Amino acid sequence: MKNKIFLLTTIFLMTIFLIGCGDESEDKKISDEKNSNTEKISEVVKIPPNDVIVADDFSNIQLDSADKPVFDKYTIWERQESGLPMELPPFEEYSDGKIAYLTFDDGPDDKNTPMILDILKNYGIHATFYVCGNMVEAYPDVLKRIYAEGHAIGNHSYNHVYKELYPSTDNFLKQINQTDEIIKSVIGVRPLTIRTPGGRAGMWTADYEPLMTACGYVEHDWNVSVEDATSKKPSPQEMIKFVDEQTNKSFRKDAAIILMHSNKGKENSAAALPGIIEVLVNKGYKFGVVTPMTPQPW
Numbered sequence: 615m616k617n618k619i620f621l622l623t624t625i626f627l628m629t630i631f632l633i634g635c636g637d638e639s640e641d642k643k644i645s646d647e648k649n650s651n652t653e654k655i656s657e658v659v660k661i662p663p664n665d666v667i668v669a670d671d672f673s674n675i676q677l678d679s680a681d682k683p684v685f686d687k688y689t690i691w692e693r694q695e696s697g698l699p700m701e702l703p704p705f706e707e708y709s710d711g712k713i714a715y716l717t718f719d720d721g722p723d724d725k726n727t728p729m730i731l732d733i734l735k736n737y738g739i740h741a742t743f744y745v746c747g748n749m750v751e752a753y754p755d756v757l758k759r760i761y762a763e764g765h766a767i768g769n770h771s772y773n774h775v776y777k778e779l780y781p782s783t784d785n786f787l788k789q790i791n792q793t794d795e796i797i798k799s800v801i802g803v804r805p806l807t808i809r810t811p812g813g814r815a816g817m818w819t820a821d822y823e824p825l826m827t828a829c830g831y832v833e834h835d836w837n838v839s840v841e842d843a844t845s846k847k848p849s850p851q852e853m854i855k856f857v858d859e860q861t862n863k864s865f866r867k868d869a870a871i872i873l874m875h876s877n878k879g880k881e882n883s884a885a886a887l888p889g890i891i892e893v894l895v896n897k898g899y900k901f902g903v904v905t906p907m908t909p910q911p912w
């Protein structure tokens with residue numbers, strides 16, 4: 615009996631030991647792979663020539679063009695750990711006549727986002743993609759293409775699930791930081807702009823604003839919508855009409871910030887894009903990408 619107990623105890627302890635070792639080497643393997651992937655990626659993804667990488671003290675943040683995406687080489691936690699400023703210095707909103715900011719939320723995906731990128735390339739126009747961390751994990755190559763082709767990227771949370779994001783500012787910030795890290799692991803830099811899922815009129819409360827400001831993020835809602843995430847399910851022709859009608863009014867600093875989506879199921883939005891661009895060009899709009907300096911829509 616004693617021997618049996620001894621044997622069982624020995625087997626139990628050896629199993630624990632082996633499982634422990636297994637976990638450790640597996641963890642190490644994963645972290646080694648992650649490191650070598652990150653190194654490989656940062657070697658491959660070059661900074662596009664038009665992009666601005668902010669200085670350690672953000673001193674170069676004031677831009678002279680609406681067509682220059684702005685990124686940071688540090689995440690917020692890296693800034694905090696290195697004692698670098700996290701909050702942006704005061705800056706003027708950019709303004710230079712009528713500028714349309716095409717924005718695409720909830721991607722990237724492997725179908726509509728590439729289609730939208732092809733259309734933008736044909737017209738020689740840059741846009742802004744507010745991406746979700748879980749979508750970037752699924753389609754990192756599409757994010758690399760967005761970046762390489764000179765578009766701006768904004769943070770749109772990790773999973774877009776309202777009930778996980780909005781119970782507290784801590785939950786919200788955690789998803790924003792997580793997504794920054796994912797974006798940085800793919801393209802080597804992180805965005806300074808965010809769009810809160812559902813917009814500020816949704817579940818975003820007054821508590822979120824000071825926290826985002828303290829962490830150097832600038833949130834932008836929109837003032838024109840193609841309504842492609844509503845129950846209306848508009849056709850491409852209806853979306854073009856919405857943009858036409860909604861841009862008949864004037865905007866703060868002449869900035870039209872247009873909400874569209876590029877994820878699965880948004881084929882109509884991709885189909886409407888050439889018509890939307892043509893409506894805007896005919897009304898005298900130039901095109902810009904969203905940066906912290908982009909005027910707030912309201």
Ligand SMILES: [Zn+2]
Binds near residue numbers: 719770
């Ligand atoms: Zn969204």
